[in-house]
Amino acid sequence: xxxxxxxxxxxxQIVGWSGYIALVSVFLVLPILVVFDDRxxxxxxxxxxxxxxxxxxxxxxxxxxxxxxxxxxxxxxxMVFVSTQHSGWGFSKxxxxxxxxxxxxxxxxxxxxxxxxxxxxxxxxxNGNIPFPVVSNSVTLVATQCVCQGLLLLSISRRPxxxxxxxxxMLNGFGLLYSVVESALMVVGMLALIDISIALVICYxxxxxxxxxxxxxxxx
Amino acid sequence: MSLPMVMIVAPIxxxxxxxxxxxxxxxxxILSCTTMLFLSLLAQKAPIDQMVVVxxxxxxxxxxxxxxxxxxxxxxxxxxxxxxLFISVLIFFVCGALVSVGFMFYPILLGLxxxxxxxxxVQPFVYAALFIQLMAVLCVFIMTDKIYDNIKASLRxxxxxxxxxxxxxxxxxxxxxxxxxxxNTDLLVxxxxxxxxxxxxxxxxxxxHTWMPILSRRSSPIxxxxxxxxxxxxxxFFLVDILVEFEWMRNxxxxxxxxxxxxxxxxxxxxxxxxxxxxxxNIMGYSALIDWGCTLVAIGLRLPESIGIATMIISTRVLxxxxxxxxxxxxxxxxxNKTIHNMQNHMKSKPYSTIAIFVAGMSLGAMPLxxxxxxxxxxVNLLSDNYMTYSIIIxxxxxxxxxxxxxxxxxxxxxYDFFDKNLYKQxxxxxxxxxxxxxxxxxxxxLGIAPQFLYNRVVxxxxxxxxxxx
Numbered sequence: 001x002x003x004x005x006x007x008x009x010x011x012x013q014i015v016g017w018s019g020y021i022a023l024v025s026v027f028l029v030l031p032i033l034v035v036f037d038d039r040x041x042x043x044x045x046x047x048x049x050x051x052x053x054x055x056x057x058x059x060x061x062x063x064x065x066x067x068x069x070x071x072x073x074x075x076x077x078x079m080v081f082v083s084t085q086h087s088g089w090g091f092s093k094x095x096x097x098x099x100x101x102x103x104x105x106x107x108x109x110x111x112x113x114x115x116x117x118x119x120x121x122x123x124x125x126x127n128g129n130i131p132f133p134v135v136s137n138s139v140t141l142v143a144t145q146c147v148c149q150g151l152l153l154l155s156i157s158r159r160p161x162x163x164x165x166x167x168x169x170m171l172n173g174f175g176l177l178y179s180v181v182e183s184a185l186m187v188v189g190m191l192a193l194i195d196i197s198i199a200l201v202i203c204y205x206x207x208x209x210x211x212x213x214x215x216x217x218x219x220x
Numbered sequence: 221m222s223l224p225m226v227m228i229v230a231p232i233x234x235x236x237x238x239x240x241x242x243x244x245x246x247x248x249x250i251l252s253c254t255t256m257l258f259l260s261l262l263a264q265k266a267p268i269d270q271m272v273v274v275x276x277x278x279x280x281x282x283x284x285x286x287x288x289x290x291x292x293x294x295x296x297x298x299x300x301x302x303x304x305l306f307i308s309v310l311i312f313f314v315c316g317a318l319v320s321v322g323f324m325f326y327p328i329l330l331g332l333x334x335x336x337x338x339x340x341x342v343q344p345f346v347y348a349a350l351f352i353q354l355m356a357v358l359c360v361f362i363m364t365d366k367i368y369d370n371i372k373a374s375l376r377x378x379x380x381x382x383x384x385x386x387x388x389x390x391x392x393x394x395x396x397x398x399x400x401x402x403x404n405t406d407l408l409v410x411x412x413x414x415x416x417x418x419x420x421x422x423x424x425x426x427x428x429h430t431w432m433p434i435l436s437r438r439s440s441p442i443x444x445x446x447x448x449x450x451x452x453x454x455x456x457f458f459l460v461d462i463l464v465e466f467e468w469m470r471n472x473x474x475x476x477x478x479x480x481x482x483x484x485x486x487x488x489x490x491x492x493x494x495x496x497x498x499x500x501x502n503i504m505g506y507s508a509l510i511d512w513g514c515t516l517v518a519i520g521l522r523l524p525e526s527i528g529i530a531t532m533i534i535s536t537r538v539l540x541x542x543x544x545x546x547x548x549x550x551x552x553x554x555x556x557n558k559t560i561h562n563m564q565n566h567m568k569s570k571p572y573s574t575i576a577i578f579v580a581g582m583s584l585g586a587m588p589l590x591x592x593x594x595x596x597x598x599x600v601n602l603l604s605d606n607y608m609t610y611s612i613i614i615x616x617x618x619x620x621x622x623x624x625x626x627x628x629x630x631x632x633x634x635x636y637d638f639f640d641k642n643l644y645k646q647x648x649x650x651x652x653x654x655x656x657x658x659x660x661x662x663x664x665x666x667l668g669i670a671p672q673f674l675y676n677r678v679v680x681x682x683x684x685x686x687x688x689x690x
Contacts, residue, residue, distance in 0.1 A: 131390065131410060154379045163375045167382045174386045181393045186288050190350040197357040201378065205371045208364060 019138030022052040026142050030149050035110045039089050047077050059139050060179045072192040076199040083203035087210040121148035132177040146173025160209050164202030222285040224292035224341045228334050235330035242323040252313045252326045260306035292341035297684035304681050308538050318652045319549030328362045336454040346392025348458050349385045356381035362443045367554050370438035376431035387418030412472050422455045425482040426489045433505030445545030448508045449538045464684050480520030484610045486513030491617030501558040503624050507584040510617045511537050527686035528679045532595035535678040540583040543660040547576030550653045564635045569648040576657040583664045585621030591664045594671035
């Protein structure tokens with residue numbers, strides 16, 4: 001009996017802290033996902049992002065269902081990890097970087113775009129323009145940020161991995177809001193299936209993209 | 221026996237079988253075609269929700285299939301639509317055998333058929349959005365492969381579908397809320413604009429159309445034809461299902477106006493961009509965009525006769541794209557460089573396929589005497605009553621397509637004389653492609669002269685919607 005009470009209080013403690021911890025972590029990880037191209041940074045960042053999103057899902061879903069979501073996220077991350085392992089961890093010459101303290105134009109553009117989109121997302125969350133009930137401010141804020149930054153990633157990225165991250169961010173941000181109103185197991189299952197299938201297709205394209213000169217593709 | 225279950229499970233089972241037998245293309249073809257024939261016969265002949273005697277045994281063909289608390293329901297007005305779909309896919313299968321398709325072509329197309337069935341049957345409609353996303357994922361595997369390894373079209377298509385799907389899920393939730401609080405009509409307004417935005421994004425309305433020309437330029441021609449004609453058609457079936465199911469959506473004049481405007485905008489943008497294209501894939505992509513625009517315009521007019529015109533446009537588009545896919549696949553033979561210059565090099569050895577490309581292109585552009593013309597002309601006539609500017613835009617966009625193909629024809633004729641009999645004697649095409657090209661020429665020109673032969677059959681596809689709009 002004591003164990004059950006202990007575990008209940010542990011879950012409550014997690015729920016209490018999850019919002020703030022996740023909010024801070026997501027705001028640290030999101031710019032990395034948007035701005036950088038280096039897979040050595042991107043893939044671990046995705047893992048942190050998924051962990052934080054799972055933490056936030058505790059606010060809107062039953063812990064058992066969050067467990068299922070976490071398993072799905074682990075599968076997706078493993079797929080991304082393995083495909084990156086195959087296609088290589090380095091990044092090509094065309095990607096941005098900071099050389100001799102000179103920040104590239106692409107880097108500056110992405111930082112500015114990130115800030116603008118972050119402000120737009122914050123305005124959306126604060127003005128109550130979202131057609132979903134608000135569970136907690138931190139959940140809404142993270143969800144809108146994920147959707148907006150995901151859309152930004154979709155619009156500025158050309159590489160399969162980053163486009164995939166954009167889709168993941170957007171769908172999971174939306175899923176965070178949608179789970180408040182539709183927590184049926186069928187919907188959670190279908191969304192999980194979609195997550196896995198998108199991961200599969202992104203890994204397929206990533207591996208295929210690496211097998212020929214991506215540069216030729218980007219020129220056309 | 222549940223009909224929706226058979227129509228969803230059978231293609232999946234055969235898809236697995238064809239994947240296992242991927243080394244034996246002919247067995248793949250026979251299995252796939254037999255499945256489509258069986259399903260089209262089932263759709264046509266099986267009496268829904270009735271007991272019948274089959275081979276001395278009592279059989280009950282149920283109209284619904286419940287799984288995980290959700291239902292897949294087949295209704296009477298789906299029959300014509302399903303038959304059209306199965307026959308179209310069957311023709312694609314046969315055409316796939318004529319040209320060199322990848323071993324994944326048959327399994328994935330069968331998988332797509334199963335998903336399209338799920339989109340049409342699932343209740344409540346909100347779950348169709350999830351199947352649409354799965355459909356997009358599956359399409360990527362045929363849009364990009366080792367031969368046609370351009371990932372741009374796949375990424376864009378996947379991105380746009382991922383953007384569109386959440387809107388449909390949100391619309392479904394707004395509708396659920398409306399059932400709880402029927403007095404709050406704001407929920408219906410929200411649901412209709414969310415549905416509208418979602419469907420427009422999924423249908424590739426400008427500016428979400430960019431994947432279409434890239435796909436037709438850089439992917440396998442037969443796959444591009446399939447995705448642009450059949451896969452996109454699933455979204456339209458979804459829209460029509462919603463219009464049939466919800467009276468408030470049918471009576472939403474703003475939604476129909478938006479459809480009309482988006483359709484015209486597609487035709488306008490397609491017309492502007494098609495003029496300076498030097499790639500046969502791009503020309504097809506923009507022609508298809510204009511044709512899709514005309515379909516949306518026909519539905520947006522919200523008239524019983526315009527729905528009939530929409531079905532005619534759809535069916536001639538499917539026909540034209542099939543012929544185009546076979547022609548281009550045969551001429552370029554896995555060569556990804558589909559420029560006019562490159563086509564001139566290939567034309568000498570592939571004159572029949574070149575003719576098939578012209579015929580399909582002219583039909584897609586609605587040139588007089590070709591299959592696409594009667595429906596386009598009827599649409600322009602309907603439009604000219606109230607929207608003269610719109611009808612001019614459609615006519616001008618169509619003329620631009622003709623100019624493109626006439627330019628292509630002139631360039632080919634300058635290189636090789638089309639009337640030279642030796643050109644046809646020296647052909648290196650296989651006999652199947654030659655026969656197909658000649659037959660398609662006869663069928664497309666025949667339908668251009670006698671469109672009622674096709675119209676009388678396909679008008680039944682969206683019959684329920686046109687009756688409801690009456």
